[in-house]
Amino acid sequence: MATFGSGNHNRRNINSGLSTEFERLLVGQPGVAKQMLPFVEMFEAGLSPEGRPAGVFLLLGPTGTGKTRTVEALAESLHGSARNILRIDCGEYQMDHEVAKLVGAPPGYLGHRETQPLLSQARINSVASDRSALAILLFDEIEKAAPSMMRMLLGVLDRGILRLGDNNLVNLERTMIFLTSNLGADNMQKELVPTMGFAAVAAKDDAVPGNKRLESIGLAAARKKFSPEFMNRIDACIAYSPLDDKALMRILDLQIESIQNHIDLRLGARAFELEVSSKLKRYLLDKGTSMRYGARELKRTIQRMVLQPLAGVINNGQVPPGSLVDMDLKNGEKILIRIHSNDEEDD
Ligand SMILES: Nc1ncnc2c1ncn2[C@@H]1O[C@H](COP(=O)(O)OP(=O)(O)OP(=O)(O)O)[C@@H](O)[C@H]1O
Numbered sequence: 001m002a003t004f005g006s007g008n009h010n011r012r013n014i015n016s017g018l019s020t021e022f023e024r025l026l027v028g029q030p031g032v033a034k035q036m037l038p039f040v041e042m043f044e045a046g047l048s049p050e051g052r053p054a055g056v057f058l059l060l061g062p063t064g065t066g067k068t069r070t071v072e073a074l075a076e077s078l079h080g081s082a083r084n085i086l087r088i089d090c091g092e093y094q095m096d097h098e099v100a101k102l103v104g105a106p107p108g109y110l111g112h113r114e115t116q117p118l119l120s121q122a123r124i125n126s127v128a129s130d131r132s133a134l135a136i137l138l139f140d141e142i143e144k145a146a147p148s149m150m151r152m153l154l155g156v157l158d159r160g161i162l163r164l165g166d167n168n169l170v171n172l173e174r175t176m177i178f179l180t181s182n183l184g185a186d187n188m189q190k191e192l193v194p195t196m197g198f199a200a201v202a203a204k205d206d207a208v209p210g211n212k213r214l215e216s217i218g219l220a221a222a223r224k225k226f227s228p229e230f231m232n233r234i235d236a237c238i239a240y241s242p243l244d245d246k247a248l249m250r251i252l253d254l255q256i257e258s259i260q261n262h263i264d265l266r267l268g269a270r271a272f273e274l275e276v277s278s279k280l281k282r283y284l285l286d287k288g289t290s291m292r293y294g295a296r297e298l299k300r301t302i303q304r305m306v307l308q309p310l311a312g313v314i315n316n317g318q319v320p321p322g323s324l325v326d327m328d329l330k331n332g333e334k335i336l337i338r339i340h341s342n343d344e345e346d347d
Pocket residue numbers: 025026027028029061062063064065066067068069070180181182243251294295296297298299
C-alpha cells in the first residue's frame with residue numbers, strides 16, 4: 001500500500017497520467033477536473049490538512065450528465081478500476097434507525113453482533129490500492145438521507161473521524177468524499193427547456209464559462225436543503241451541465257471502445273474487431289440519449305441494439321476469430337451485421 005511521503009517521483013508521473021485519463025473518461029464537464037484534481041494532488045503530495053477528509057465534493061445537476069461517472073472515472077484513473085469505490089446509496093437510509101447499518105449497533109443492542117458496519121475501517125481501506133492510498137467514498141442521492149445520517153456525516157466532514165456503534169474509531173483522513181444530488185435539477189431543466197432548448201443552451205456554454213446560471217440554481221437548492229454548517233464543510237459544489245451532441249457522441253465512442261476492450265480481453269483467441277457504422281451510431285444516440293435523461297439510457301440501448309444481436313451471431317458460430325464485424329442500420333431501424341473473415345480482408 002502506498003504511504004505518505006514516499007515515492008513522490010513516481011507519484012508525480014502517475015498524477016500527470018491521472019488527469020489525462022480522468023478527462024478522457026469524463027466527457028464534456030471540464031470544470032470537474034479543475035475543481036477536484038488539485039485535492040487529489042494535495043493528498044498525493046502529503047499536503048492534505050489533517051483532521052478532515054482529503055476532499056469533500058457536492059455534485060449537483062441533471063440526471064445522466066456524469067455525476068456518478070465522475071467518481072467511477074476517478075477510481076479508474078487513480079486505482080485502475082471503477083470498482084474501487086465504497087458507495088452508500090442514501091435512498092437506503094431514509095429512516096433514522098437505518099443508520100445503524102452504517103455504523104453498527106451499540107453493544108447490548110439487538111443485532112449488535114450481526115451488524116457489520118458498512119463504514120468500517122477495513123471496508124474503507126479495501127477500496128484504496130497499491131497505486132494510491134486515497135479511498136473514494138460516495139454518498140449517492142444525499143438529499144434522501146435521514147437526519148441522523150446527516151448528523152453523522154457532519155461529524156465526519158468536520159473531524160475526519162467516525163465513531164462506530166462499538167465505540168471504535170474510523171479514520172477518514174485518507175478518503176475523498178463525494179455527495180451527489182439531483183437537488184435543483186428540475187429548476188435547471190425548466191431554465192433550459194422553455195427558453196431556448198437544449199442545443200441553444202449547450203452552444204451558449206462558451207459565452208458563460210462553467211455554466212454559472214445552472215451552478216447558482218443548484219447551489220440555491222442545496223443551501224435551502226442543507227444547513228450552513230454542512231455547506232461550509234464542502235470543499236467544492238460542482239454543477240453539471242447538460243451534455244451537447246458532441247459530448248454524447250464521444251460518450252458513445254467510449255462505450256463502443258470499452259466493448260472492444262472487453263472482446264479482446266474476454267474472448268481471447270476468439271476475439272474479433274467490431275465496427276459500428278456512423279448511421280447506427282446516430283440511431284443509438286437518438287434512441288439512447290435525451291435532454292431529460294442525458295446519457296443515462298445509452299448503455300441499455302447499446303445492450304439491446306449492439307450486444308444482443310452480436311451475441312446471436314457469436315453463438316451461431318458465425319464469427320471466425322480475427323474477423324471484422326461490421327454493424328449497420330438498414331431501413332431506418334433494422335440492425336444489419338456483416339462479417340468479413342480474415343481471408344476476405346486480405347483480398
Ligand atoms: N460526462 C460523462 N462522461 C462519460 N460518460 C457519461 C457522462 N455522463 C453520463 N455518462 C454515461 O451515462 C451513464 C449515466 O451517467 P451517471 O450515472 O454519471 O449519471 P448521473 O449524473 O449520476 O445521474 P443521476 O442523477 O440519475 O444519478 C454513465 O454510466 C456513463 O456511461
